[in-house]
Amino acid sequence: MNESKCSTITGADLIAQFHQQQTPFFFTTANYSLLTSGSQATVNLALNDHTVLSTIQGVLADAQARGNENPLIVGAIPFAVDAPMHLWVPTTVNWGKPLPVAQKNTASDVELNNNISSENSNNYAIQHMPLPEMYMQGVENALQRFKQSDLSKVVLSRALDITLPQQLDMPHLLSKLAQHNRAGYTFAVSLPADLQHSEHCKTLVGASPELLINKQGATIRSNPLAGSAARSADKNEDQQRANALLQSTKDQHEHALVIQSVNSAIAPFCKHLSVPEQPSLIHTETLWHLSTDIYGELDNPATTVLELASALHPTPAVCGFPENHARDAIAEIEPFDRGFFTGMVGWMDSQGNGEWVVTIRCAEVDALRLRLFAGAGVVSGSIPQHELKETATKFKTMLNAVGLNHVAEVA
Numbered sequence: 256m257n258e259s260k261c262s263t264i265t266g267a268d269l270i271a272q273f274h275q276q277q278t279p280f281f282f283t284t285a286n287y288s289l290l291t292s293g294s295q296a297t298v299n300l301a302l303n304d305h306t307v308l309s310t311i312q313g314v315l316a317d318a319q320a321r322g323n324e325n326p327l328i329v330g331a332i333p334f335a336v337d338a339p340m341h342l343w344v345p346t347t348v349n350w351g352k353p354l355p356v357a358q359k360n361t362a363s364d365v366e367l368n369n370n371i372s373s374e375n376s377n378n379y380a381i382q383h384m385p386l387p388e389m390y391m392q393g394v395e396n397a398l399q400r401f402k403q404s405d406l407s408k409v410v411l412s413r414a415l416d417i418t419l420p421q422q423l424d425m426p427h428l429l430s431k432l433a434q435h436n437r438a439g440y441t442f443a444v445s446l447p448a449d450l451q452h453s454e455h456c457k458t459l460v461g462a463s464p465e466l467l468i469n470k471q472g473a474t475i476r477s478n479p480l481a482g483s484a485a486r487s488a489d490k491n492e493d494q495q496r497a498n499a500l501l502q503s504t505k506d507q508h509e510h511a512l513v514i515q516s517v518n519s520a521i522a523p524f525c526k527h528l529s530v531p532e533q534p535s536l537i538h539t540e541t542l543w544h545l546s547t548d549i550y551g552e553l554d555n556p557a558t559t560v561l562e563l564a565s566a567l568h569p570t571p572a573v574c575g576f577p578e579n580h581a582r583d584a585i586a587e588i589e590p591f592d593r594g595f596f597t598g599m600v601g602w603m604d605s606q607g608n609g610e611w612v613v614t615i616r617c618a619e620v621d622a623l624r625l626r627l628f629a630g631a632g633v634v635s636g637s638i639p640q641h642e643l644k645e646t647a648t649k650f651k652t653m654l655n656a657v658g659l660n661h662v663a664e665v666a
């Protein structure tokens with residue numbers, strides 16, 4: 256972030272230290288890397304608890320009073336605004352440089368492909384939640400709701416439960432995610448042990464391309480994404496898909512709903528807000544997205560990044576429009592609890608500066624088990640088979656990183 260945070264430590268050094276930390280939190284962007292260790296205070300309130308922002312300020316002030324000059328709060332906030340968040344004040348904070356860009360077909364790339372050894376790479380079990388046909392029925396259900404109510408967008412997601420033949424090497428996985436998603440935000444957040452299912456601690460791991468909100472001083476930035484198309488290995492075809500996405504009325508509509516809502520959530524905090532009239536294109540390794548880069552200047556620079564995040568969440572990029580109808584539709588159609596998926600992951604310092612990204616292209620990892628998540632925005636004109644395919648493509652960010660890129664049965 257700022258100059259003082261740029262040390263000589265590299266992102267790779269921090270990744271290598273991941274296992275040595277207690278309750279590690281790792282976050283890397285195109286500009287910096289962050290690894291924290293330990294926990295001196297936690298906040299487990301729900302985002303809709305009216306005391307949450309003052310509680311967070313309170314634990315940061317306490318940490319300062321105990322001699323921690325500029326403490327951070329880090330962690331993950333779930334999709335459901337009434338579910339407990341998982342934030343903590345780490346005891347040690349290490350800033351480092353970003354990860355280098357992956358060079359295609361280099362020895363290190365080959366080496367990084369071996370997270371799951373080749374003899375084990377077909378030896379996994381996979382379970383769909385829901386089955387692909389049921390997911391498509393859910394999309395049909397949403398299309399009916401558009402005709403019968405004022406719901407005009409809902410994001411429907413699905414999960415894949417994969418049981419692995421060998422434990423994942425977390426530093427390996429993080430290196431691969433970060434090197435292959437350099438424009439995005441790679442994260443690993445330790446989650447509390449789920450006592451019902453396992454005594455192991457889970458880790459929430461992913462590489463999100465979507466910035467919910469960044470604040471530094473009086474300057475804020477948000478980069479909502481909505482409207483997606485799969486990339487192609489063929490250059491011409493890839494470009495054609497990008498152009499088609501930019502011209503798609505359905506995707507432009509899906510995107511516009513998000514931008515209107517982000518604009519009205521943050522405009523009240525801003526002296527100036529610059530929102531481009533038309534979206535542009537960004538790409539990840541696997542997808543094109545419609546993207547709008549929004550910059551603003553705060554009226555009151557003391558407004559914290561979590562205050563803004565809380566005003567924004569959930570945007571129609573992950574929930575829908577209108578929000579309350581979309582929430583109901585999600586609760587009725589999706590057969591699983593999203594947990595932290597489509598919530599936010601990030602950090603804030605005691606001045607309220609920080610960066611929070613939308614928790615997508617991610618998985619919960621627990622010893623030999625992996626739960627992957629992916630969703631797609633459904634609007635009038637959506638085709639169930641296409642939305643299913645879009646979620647299959649979104650799973651690839653994690654599948655590629657764990658070395659299961661050959662898994663065919665995702666759609």
Ligand SMILES: C=C(O[C@@H]1C=C(C(=O)O)C=C[C@H]1O)C(=O)O
Nearest residue numbers: 481482483572615629630631632
């Ligand atoms: C919900 C996801 O992605 C969101 C939905 C998108 C879409 O519908 O086009 C695009 C980016 C994200 O805002 C996901 O990746 O799982």
